[in-house]
Structures are given as structure tokens and as C-alpha cells.
Amino acid sequence: MSLQQIKLQAMSQSKRLYVTTMMQVVGRALQSISEQDEEIRKITSVFPVGFVFSMQVLPEGPGFALRKNADNSLAFLSELPEEKPDLTIYIKHLEHAFRILSFQESTAKAFANDRMLVDGDISYAIRMTRALNRLEAFILPKLVAQLAVKEYPDIPLPEKVIHGARIYLRVATNLISQQVKFA
Amino acid sequence: MSKGFYEFFCPVKVIAGEAALEHIPFELSALGASKPLLITDKGVRGAGLTDHVTGACEESGVTMVAVYDDVPPDSSTDVVREIAELYRSSGADSIIAVGGGSVIDTSKGVNVLVSEGGTDIAKYAGAGVLKRPLKPFFVVPTTAGTGSEVTAVAIVADKTKGVKLPFGSPFLLPNAAVIDPRMTLTLPPHITAATAMDALTHATEAFTCLAKNPLSDAYATGAIRKISDNLLKVMDNPKDVEGRLELAQASTMAGIAFSNSMVGLVHSLGHATGAICHLPHGMCMSLFLPYVLEYNLSKGESREALAELLLPLAGAEVYAATPEGQRAEKAIATIRDLREELYDRCKLPRTLEETGKVGRDQLPRIADMALDDGSIMFNPAEADFDEVLSVLNQAWN
Numbered sequence: 001m002s003l004q005q006i007k008l009q010a011m012s013q014s015k016r017l018y019v020t021t022m023m024q025v026v027g028r029a030l031q032s033i034s035e036q037d038e039e040i041r042k043i044t045s046v047f048p049v050g051f052v053f054s055m056q057v058l059p060e061g062p063g064f065a066l067r068k069n070a071d072n073s074l075a076f077l078s079e080l081p082e083e084k085p086d087l088t089i090y091i092k093h094l095e096h097a098f099r100i101l102s103f104q105e106s107t108a109k110a111f112a113n114d115r116m117l118v119d120g121d122i123s124y125a126i127r128m129t130r131a132l133n134r135l136e137a138f139i140l141p142k143l144v145a146q147l148a149v150k151e152y153p154d155i156p157l158p159e160k161v162i163h164g165a166r167i168y169l170r171v172a173t174n175l176i177s178q179q180v181k182f183a
Numbered sequence: 184m185s186k187g188f189y190e191f192f193c194p195v196k197v198i199a200g201e202a203a204l205e206h207i208p209f210e211l212s213a214l215g216a217s218k219p220l221l222i223t224d225k226g227v228r229g230a231g232l233t234d235h236v237t238g239a240c241e242e243s244g245v246t247m248v249a250v251y252d253d254v255p256p257d258s259s260t261d262v263v264r265e266i267a268e269l270y271r272s273s274g275a276d277s278i279i280a281v282g283g284g285s286v287i288d289t290s291k292g293v294n295v296l297v298s299e300g301g302t303d304i305a306k307y308a309g310a311g312v313l314k315r316p317l318k319p320f321f322v323v324p325t326t327a328g329t330g331s332e333v334t335a336v337a338i339v340a341d342k343t344k345g346v347k348l349p350f351g352s353p354f355l356l357p358n359a360a361v362i363d364p365r366m367t368l369t370l371p372p373h374i375t376a377a378t379a380m381d382a383l384t385h386a387t388e389a390f391t392c393l394a395k396n397p398l399s400d401a402y403a404t405g406a407i408r409k410i411s412d413n414l415l416k417v418m419d420n421p422k423d424v425e426g427r428l429e430l431a432q433a434s435t436m437a438g439i440a441f442s443n444s445m446v447g448l449v450h451s452l453g454h455a456t457g458a459i460c461h462l463p464h465g466m467c468m469s470l471f472l473p474y475v476l477e478y479n480l481s482k483g484e485s486r487e488a489l490a491e492l493l494l495p496l497a498g499a500e501v502y503a504a505t506p507e508g509q510r511a512e513k514a515i516a517t518i519r520d521l522r523e524e525l526y527d528r529c530k531l532p533r534t535l536e537e538t539g540k541v542g543r544d545q546l547p548r549i550a551d552m553a554l555d556d557g558s559i560m561f562n563p564a565e566a567d568f569d570e571v572l573s574v575l576n577q578a579w580n
């Protein structure tokens with residue numbers, strides 16, 4: 001194997017690792033934010049109870065899935081469900097997922113650039129995109145979030161800080177407990 | 184700004200111009216077909232337009248094995264199933280759709296059923312479900328607006344379930360779009376105006392929305408130039424064959440543009456208003472277009488793109504005489520002027536109030552529905568409920 005090949009392989013492996021981790025973070029953060037944020041629950045209110053949303057990289061993941069609860073919050077599913085989710089946003093390639101999840105390409109832009117496809121009701125996909133945008137605004141510093149979403153929502157600073165901190169905390173504790181379980 | 188990445192796809196053969204219909208027999212035989220089923224609606228047949236098609240075919244020894252002329256304006260899975268049965272019982276081997284958006288979408292659905300088999304079209308709903316080419320399929324548009332002859336999508340309502348089934352696949356595209364000026368020559372003025380404004384909106388949104396790209400831009404500006412050069416001429420002289428052909432081609436070009444770069448908030452609002460207040464699509468487009476462009480501009484979006492559009496909209500002299508910083512506003516003003524001219528000629532409404540069919544109390548519902556419409560994703564400026572509602576209020580009077 002040439003040095004170039006080794007370099008490429010290492011890069012691709014670290015991209016895969018990054019995307020896998022970020023998929024988990026985003027999935028878990030969506031659960032956290034949906035438990036605390038009224039706006040997100042308004043977004044999910046039109047989905048039927050038990051509605052399963054997933055986001056997956058083609059051809060075989062990584063990805064995450066969430067199921068809607070009766071109170072409109074979202075439950076993170078620890079594994080991708082066996083049966084077909086009600087709505088899946090597919091990302092065509094790991095490289096595209098990396099760009100999206102490293103916030104170099106916004107979700108709207110990624111749709112416009114044909115990086116992603118929707119399997120399911122397009123109006124639900126739009127709602128999930130809004131939820132993702134809101135999530136990004138919560139968990140990312142403003143400068144980065146502006147790259148990731150078309151418009152940074154007008155969230156007063158204290159609310160954002162509190163929310164952001166809480167969500168970070170939940171995400172961190174979720175991940176840690178998960179690691180403990182696996183250890 | 185150069186576009187980092189894009190895709191562009193349009194495999195439809197375009198057969199356009201005088202005596203274009205006379206090419207259908209040859210095109211059929213090139214695909215090994217000789218027994219077409221003609222699908223149309225009562226209005227088109229009543230206006231004698233299908234006679235041009237059957238006449239052109241018969242002179243070359245091709246006879247329609249059957250004609251279905253009862254496609255309603257809002258087609259359904261039942262209609263698709265009924266026509267598929269006719270296709271099978273008549274021994275047809277190809278489809279010729281002659282009509283506007285509803286006839287074309289219905290025919291796409293029929294082609295799915297007769298090619299894939301069965302009676303349940305819902306099985307094939309969604310994106311990318313179809314995996315192989317369908318039966319030979321030709322589209323002869325009779326309105327110059329929807330661009331459905333070059334879009335890889337179809338919407339068919341399932342009336343028993345009360346849902347609209349979306350279909351998306353490159354295999355839905357016809358083998359050829361046949362554009363013959365005879366087919367739009369007798370369009371009444373208000374339909375000519377509304378459908379041309381639909382095409383103008385397709386081109387304008389394609390050029391200003393997020394998925395714009397160099398190839399769709401070329402089609403979009405070409406379409407806009409043809410519409411601004413010919414629409415009023417045709418309104419004043421409906422028998423202007425050349426002008427009619429230009430509008431028909433503009434519609435197809437705008438269709439190619441928007442099917443590759445999508446549409447935006449004008450269409451989100453139009454779809455919602457059409458569904459709630461039962462207004463024709465083209466009328467909604469004409470109505471909302473300037474208000475949405477103003478909204479996008481107010482959010483700091485589209486300035487550069489709109490400024491560029493002043494050239495095809497108003498011509499070189501106006502473009503050159505307008506200072507760079509005012510070209511975007513001038514482009515919107517040009518569209519407003521065009522709407523005034525159309526209002527003078529055929530009373531095409533400029534505001535929601537003028538339609539006489541919208542209640543001001545319905546605006547929040549329209550806003551809600553527009554927010555869930557697929558095309559809002561590609562609008563250059565983000566819009567929340569209050570912002571959409573304020574655009575609707577602007578468009579009220």
C-alpha cells in the first residue's frame with residue numbers, strides 16, 4: 001500500500017468515525033431538545049404517535065432514528081429499526097454527510113445540491129429540517145450555526161445559553177452512560 | 184457566486200414548431216409503437232384540438248386505438264385505473280397525452296400502471312420506486328404554463344383516502360414533448376395570461392432559489408425573455424402563431440429550468456391558496472410573484488439574481504439605463520407593470536381581494552399550509568409563520 005493510500009484510508013476512517021459520532025449526538029440532542037423546547041414539539045405535533053424518523057448515510061449507514069411519543073417529544077432509538085421508518089432522509093455519500101455534519105453545508109443547501117433524498121412525506125421532511133435547524137442553533141456557537149442554517153433564529157441570549165448548556169449536558173450524560181454500558 | 188455542485192437532467196426530446204404534430208407517427212414507429220391511446224379532457228376535445236393530432240397520425244396510417252376524453256381538472260387514482268383498463272382492453276401499445284397539467288399527470292400515472300401491471304397505483308408512489316422504462320409516451324401540451332411535459336413528477340389524488348400521492352422518477356418523463364402552435368392558438372385570454380405567468384414564475388424562482396445552477400439559469404433567462412417579448416403581443420393578437428409558439432417554448436424551457444432547480448415561496452403560497460380557496464394555479468402565481476420577490480429582497484436575498492433578471496425582463500435599454508443598485512427593484516417593478524397590463528386586458532387579479540374568492544380570515548390557514556409545502560425548502564430566504572402571514576397580508580390589497 002502506498003503512503004497516499006494509507007493517508008486516504010485513515011482520512012476516510014476518521015470521517016466515518018466523526019459522522020457516526022455526530023449522528024448519535026444529533027439523534028440524542030433531538031430527544032433532549034424535544035423534551036424541553038415547546039417549538040420543537042409544535043413542529044412534531046402533526047406526526048402520528050409512533051412515527052419513526054431516521055437519517056441515514058447510503059448505502060449502509062451510519063444513521064440514527066427517533067420515534068414520536070404521545071406528548072410530541074422524540075425518543076432516540078438505540079438501534080436503527082428493522083422495519084422501514086415512516087420518514088427517512090438519506091444522505092447519498094459519507095463525504096456529503098461529513099460536510100453536512102461538520103456544518104460546511106446547510107441542510108437546505110444539501111437538499112438543493114441533491115446530496116440528500118427524502119423517502120416519505122415531503123412536508124414531514126420539511127418539518128424535520130426545521131427541527132434540525134433549531135437544534136443546530138441551540139447547540140452550536142452562533143458563528144457556526146449561521147453557516148449551517150439559512151437564518152439564525154431570533155432566540156434571546158439567556159434562553160439560548162440555558163437551553164444550549166442543558167442540551168450539551170444531556171448529550172454528554174447520555175453519551176457517557178452509553179459508554180459505561182458498553183464498557 | 185459560482186455554484187459548488189449541481190445536477191442537471193432532461194432526457195426529453197423536444198419537437199417544436201410548425202407542423203410538429205406531423206412528427207408523431209415517425210416518432211412512434213421509431214419506438215416500435217403503432218397503437219396509441221389518446222388521453223385528453225372534454226374541453227380540449229371540444230375545442231377540436233385532438234383532431235389535429237388524430238389527423239396528423241391518420242395521414243401516416245396510425246389510428247388511435249382508443250380515446251379517453253374525460254380527465255377531470257383534479258384527477259384521481261380512480262380515473263387512472265379506468266384509463267389503464269381502457270389501455271389494456273383496446274390493445275394499445277403507447278400513450279399520447281393532449282392537454283394541460285391534469286391530463287399530463289394522469290397520463291404519467293396511467294403509464295406507470297400499464298407498464299408495471301396491477302390496478303393499485305399507490306404501490307408506486309414516492310421517489311425512485313420505478314426501476315425501468317415505461318411504455319412509449321408522448322405529451323402534447325395545450326396550455327403554455329405548467330411545464331409538466333418535462334418534469335419527472337406527477338401528483339394523483341387518492342379520493343377515498345383523501346391524500347395526494349406524489350410520484351417521482353425519471354421514467355415518468357415522456358419520450359417526447361411535441362410543441363405545436365396550433366395547440367395553444369385558441370386559448371382564451373385569461374388562461375393565456377395566467378399560464379404564461381406560471382411559466383414566468385417557474386423561470387424566476389428557478390433563477391433565484393437555492394438550487395439554481397448555470398444550466399437551469401440559461402433556460403430560465405431564455406424563457407423569461409420569450410415571455411416578456413411575446414405575452415402582451417399575443418394578448419393583443421391571439422392569432423399570432425409565432426408569438427404563441429414562443430410562449431409555448433418558454434413554458435417548456437421554464438419547466439426544464441425549475442425541474443432542475445426547484446421553485447420557492449411563490450409556489451408554496453400558490454399551492455396552499457389553490458387548495459384552500461380553489462383558485463387556478465397560474466392566477467396564484469401572478470398574484471404572489473412580486474410580493475415574494477420583495478420579501479426575499481427585504482431579507483437580503485436574491486439581489487444579484489434579480490438584478491440580472493432585469494435584462495431578460497425589460498430589455499437592454501432599460502437594463503443599461505438603470506443604476507446597478509436599483510436593478511433588482513426595477514426587475515420587480517417590471518413584473519408589476521406586466522401584471523397591470525394583464526389586468527387591463529383580462530382582469531387577471533393582482534391581489535387576493537381582487538380574486539373575490541379569498542376571505543381575509545383564511546390567511547392564517549393558508550400560511551400554515553404554505554409552511555408545510557415542499558417548495559418552501561428552496562426559497563432563498565427563510566420564512567416563519569408571521570413572515571408568511573405578512574406576505575399574504577401584503578398580497579391582500
Ligand SMILES: [Fe+2]
Pocket residue numbers: 329381384385450464468
Ligand atoms: Fe407552477
